Amino acid sequence: MQTHAASVEGAxxxxxxxxGLAGSAAAYSLAQRGWRVEVLDAASAPAAGASGLPAGLIAPHVSPDDxxxxxxxxxxxxxxxQRVAALLPQGQDWAPSGALEHRVKHKRALPPATPETPRCGDDWSLEASPGQIEAAGLADLDAPASALWHPSAAWLRPAQLVRAQLAHERIVWRGGAAVARLQRTSTGWALLDARGHTLAQAPHVVLAAGFAVRALLEHLHTGPEATGCTLPLQALRGQVxxxxxxxxxxxxRAALPPWPVHGYGSFLQGMSGPNDAPMWIVGSTFDRGNTTAAVTAADHAANQARLQRLLPRLGAQMPSAFATAQGWAAVRCTLPDRLPAVGALDGTRWPGLHVLTGLGARGLTLSVLAGEVLAAQLHGEPWPLPARLAQALLAQRFVRGGQPERGAAPATHQSP
Known part of the structure; x- marks a missing residue:
């Protein structure tokens, strides 16, 4: 995907x-087009929330009907x-490892292929070979293992991507800025703290604070600046x-797979942890409606059970590791259709108000694309993916009569 910077005068x-991933991606995409961007967060450091995951996997979703x-x-x-290859050192903060998807529940069938209609996504996902299944320790189990191979999958340290995106020369990062509400102004929007003091103001604001976006929009819906603006965001707690x-x-150690394995949770190993020591990581749990980020013993047990189903031979050798395992937990958020909400809610009624939220467990895979969709909408550029797919991400789908701020951008001819 190519992004051409707009002139500073026209930005x-x-x-x-x-x-986090959402906010830094939005900021980077705008900064690449010449925008001056201020990024605010209540935490003292970037990636303090769900984007602080020690390491995660990016891989394509597969479905029989594509x-x-x-x-x-x-x-x-x-x-x-493309973004991580440009910004992060390969092998240290990310690696194009590929990934094996163990179809534990015999889901994730590839779309059918015919001579007239080649199978969609063949370059991205294939039936795993017997050798790959054996290398992952899944051969000769009580039940035959079924798996897919995703050659373009990669592991990634998301906090490193967040920091790299925020390092753009046109981005200013401000920590310790706890925003309590929004307020419309004659020239755009102001972000206010709990005492009503203005923290910052600009013609455009992008709400990319995960589940906290819901409360900010609800205040707009009920407060003195009522807009009728809301999103059906749902909390989704996860622990690794x-x-x-x-x-x-x-x-x-002898049973470790050579690449990431997922399909019932995921297992990754070999990336740098504390003090650059190689680590293993398994998870995540999914706890809908839970807004508590504390690490729990129950979720360690749930992750151990997931590993025993995902990689039975490795799982059988890991009880002592789980007895001393460390944990990380955070609250993500989703929307009912499992897709993020991106861009203007309604550019006619609420000009300058944009969102990038609802990424759920797919923040690593979708945040960069979502940032590009948001910037393309603002600039009236061609979408960075086919129009039907881009429009499925737009936040205005949740607002009756919602309209984009600059009109729909034309589709590109890029195939997903």
Whole structure:
């Protein structure tokens, strides 16, 4: 995906609320087009929320009918791979490892192919070979293992991507800025703290603070500046369990798969953890409606159970590792259709108000693409993916009669 910077004179000034994957991606896409961007977050450091995951996997979604989400995920994976290749050191903060998807529940069938209609996504997802299944330790189980191979999948340290995007010369990062509400002004929007003091103001604001976006929009819906603006965001808590490879028993180290494996949670190993020591990580749990980010023993047990189903031979050697495992937990957010909300809610009624939220567990795969969609909408550029897919991401789908701020951009001819 190519992004051409707009001239500084023709660009604008925007505030972005949230310094995670969503906020940093939106800020970077705007800064690349010449915008002056201020990124605010209540935390003292970037990636303090759900984007602080120690490491995660980016891989395409697969469905037998090549559903909308599957096609969008491939476009997102492409965009993310291009971004990390440009900004992050390979092997240290990310690696194009590929990934094996163990079809634990015999889901994720590839779309059918015919001589007249080649199978969509063949370059992205294939049936795993017997050798790949054996290398992952899934051969000769009680039940035959079924798996897919995703050659373009990669592991990624998301906090490093956040920091790299925020390092853009046109982005100013402001930590410790706790925004309590929004207020419309004669020239755009102001972000206010709990005492009503203005923290920043600009013609455009992008709400990219995850589940906190819901409360900010609800205040607009009920407060003195009522707009009737809301999003049906749902909290989704997740926890991963992790430890150092050096602490694993020899039998567990011998059973480690050579690449990430997912399909019932995911298992990654070999990336740098604390003090650059190689680590393993498994998860995540999914707890809808829970807004508490504390690490729990129950979720460590749930992750251990997931690993035992995902990689039975490795899981059998890991009880001692889970007894001393460390944890990381955070609250993500989703929307009912499982797609993020991107861009203007209604550019006619609420000019300058934009969102990038609802990424759920797909923030690593979709955030870069979502930032490009938001910037394309603002600039009236061609979409960075086919129009039907881009329009499925637009936040205005949740607002009756919602309209974009600059009109719909034409579709590109790029295939996902």
């Amino acid at each position: 604008g000034h925007a505030l972005v609320l949230g310094a 559903a909308l989400l599957s096609r969008i995920s491939r476009a997102g994976l492409r965009a993310t791979l 369990s992790w430890g150092l490879l050096s602490d694993l028993p020899a039998a567990a």
